[in-house]
Amino acid sequence: MASNRGPVSFSRGDDGQLSVKRGGGGVVSGLSSVASHENLLWVCAALTDGDRVAAGKAPGGMLGLDGSPGGSAVRMLDIPAGTFNRAYNTVANSVLWFVHHMLYDTPNQPQFGLAFRRDWDAYREYNMAFAQALAAASDDPPDVRAVIQDYHLALAPRMLAELRPEVKIAHFSHTPWAPVEYFRLLPDAVAAEVLDGILGADHAGFLCRRWADAFVDCCERVLGASVDATRRQVSYRGHVTGIGVHPLGVDADDLAGRAGQQDVESRMAALAEVVGDRKLIVRVDRSELSKNIVRGLVAYRELLLTHPELQGKVMMLALAYPSRHDLPEYREYAASVQRLARRIEDEFATPDWTPILLSTSDDYPRSLAGYRLADVLLVNPIRDGMNLVAKEGPILSDRGCALVLSREAGAADELGEHALLVNPFDVSGTAAALHQALIMPADERARRCRSLAAAGSALPPAAWLASQLAALDETS
């Protein structure tokens, strides 16, 4: 397994001591339950200063799953900080992420000039470090399979295939895939290299049919690859790549176990006291440009304006924990969210009622408490590979929550029938869906919530990985 972020992460305390914790982030939280799979080596990058120290101390960067040096479960790559920063922050998170989520302010950004060419070289180096580590781990055939994760590692499949032609390779994209007219923003050679990189894999997986189709469309129209529409295969440079849809779900038992712990219970009690007998709308997101927090707040404001009878009877809990504060666009976005929440507070609050509770710090048990107490869960990204919040919320909801869900989230494929789908750019439409969710009869809400929970836990991480490996084994 290869992914940018690994299953363990180290931080260095004031005393210089390293402490270890489970890695964070959407992909890792989905994959960590499979990390103990036997014979699995997880290759990841050192992200923090603590990671670099730990990776440097362990021979060959090899660690146990508990972070102990000298294990055989994790190999943490100490990629030079300058290379890592350009590959990760600039190319992966400020270019590929923006392209796939269609986030650019196009009149002004992107500008692919001299600096980008240097950044792209760093992205190649970063991918090559992973490919070489995977190749080194593949020195004992037979039956070695490599599963490479996400847009950070789009080139690694081709690089590994060239280093070790006998290794079976799967790549999985956790993001959306851009429509071809937007993908073409990338410089031509870069666009071709990204597609060719993934086509180095024997199997390329996506979270829903729509993203898989967009990828195949790009292969056809940008690369001129030939596509077998029936068998879902792309042929390019004499190699066939199978295309699969594997909608990652939630391990419901694992999640429910965590949500029953004392730290969650105590946060529920505190929150329940503030909310009282009001209806509670909950959203839980990273402060990420694609998550559409601003329009969600504008829709809530429109709801309060157009349905004054709800004033004092409803609250919104908006948990927007920090994300990518290295990027100025993200700091500005987080500031917009705070300004807007304060404006709603100023406009509507009464001595007895706080219309909105915004929290911008990371507190996982509080997020779980929010899920459990939600009457309505609002998940309205402008574009999202899957969105696990939409699956986790209904699984945990004590009250049988209604789900207002963006049709632009991959999760809409599986959950759309039981959710209230919205166009995320349509603030009035979102406000109307929130209203519909709030007045939905309890029995209908409970019934829909059960269906959402069932759909959301249909393919938990272990089964999701198994389905990819099975598809990989079927490739010739």
Next chain:
Amino acid sequence: MASNRGPVSFSRGDDGQLSVKRGGGGVVSGLSSVASHENLLWVCAALTDGDRVAAGKAPGGMLGLDGSPGGSAVRMLDIPAGTFNRAYNTVANSVLWFVHHMLYDTPNQPQFGLAFRRDWDAYREYNMAFAQALAAASDDPPDVRAVIQDYHLALAPRMLAELRPEVKIAHFSHTPWAPVEYFRLLPDAVAAEVLDGILGADHAGFLCRRWADAFVDCCERVLGASVDATRRQVSYRGHVTGIGVHPLGVDADDLAGRAGQQDVESRMAALAEVVGDRKLIVRVDRSELSKNIVRGLVAYRELLLTHPELQGKVMMLALAYPSRHDLPEYREYAASVQRLARRIEDEFATPDWTPILLSTSDDYPRSLAGYRLADVLLVNPIRDGMNLVAKEGPILSDRGCALVLSREAGAADELGEHALLVNPFDVSGTAAALHQALIMPADERARRCRSLAAAGSALPPAAWLASQLAALDETS
């Protein structure tokens, strides 16, 4: 004929007197040569205070082509200013234009809330005013044909069809058409209404195959209309709309005649003195977010950095005349252009050499002088329906200019073979193309320029209109 802007425009002097001039804007300059077509009534909106006074004085808003009241060539509609402003500035220019050119800063804009619903109602009223005027002009059948122009009037075809089922209706889009994944930003009902509005026409025309295909794709995937791919027809609600591609070109004789006048010659002389024996790169655009002036300047800067041998040997003339200064994004964009030009000046200028001449005032003869003197013409929009600059420049060029052209302009379809095509987001690629253009042998440049001029004048406005009418007459 119906279009927002008409063939005449009035301004009121300090003394209250009205003066009349030819209307401006890309569409009108293309169409004005057909305005004297016999039996043609041109329906347009009053845009200026002077227009409103003139329209109010003339019985029924009827004017001659010279602006005289009581003529029968022009009907100028005095639409209430508030309605006009919401329909034109907000819906047409800040929403539909942005959608078709993919200009939004998507994390923040658009936000379709309560205000937009009111704006949309204004857009309907504005379209209905045109539909009613066209219906009134169609009271004398047989063989009345209505040709309705552009994104301002997307609803008018359906409205007119309902008022006068016997009138043959053509609609023509002078913009690109958005890919379906971007078109879906619009609220669902609005997206459907726009498509249905145009499908009220018997024939829908586009500037190139790509925009026509995008429109048909939207009809199929958003409306569920059925598409006859071979015959290029869309069937919806029991009505068939033919889809045509009519690449509007330039009347070369007319243009060359204008460019030979004294005011152009005197500007050429002044400019030639500044340029001397240096190579001249010219760009001529409205200061419009889609025109990509900023990246064009950044590419010029990269050219000077990576080819220091060109410093002192090349100049850029950037004519960026004002556009849509009512919209804050446009003012900010124009300011960015000015800052960047000053930065290049500060960085490279010597006592003998000014690297860039930026002018932001509207001076048509100076634009023509620029075309005539250009060694290289840079036309790099991020997305453009056609771009007539790319056609006008080579027609007028005395020196046989090379054309660096965005592949995202509709003109690339006809001119791509003889131009140097660039990805407009790729600054380094654009710099490389400018270099290639500058070092191109004179005979190759002249040969390409002749081919560009021939392609650009292939379908002048009169023939362009005739081809639409012929296609309209073929519809059943």
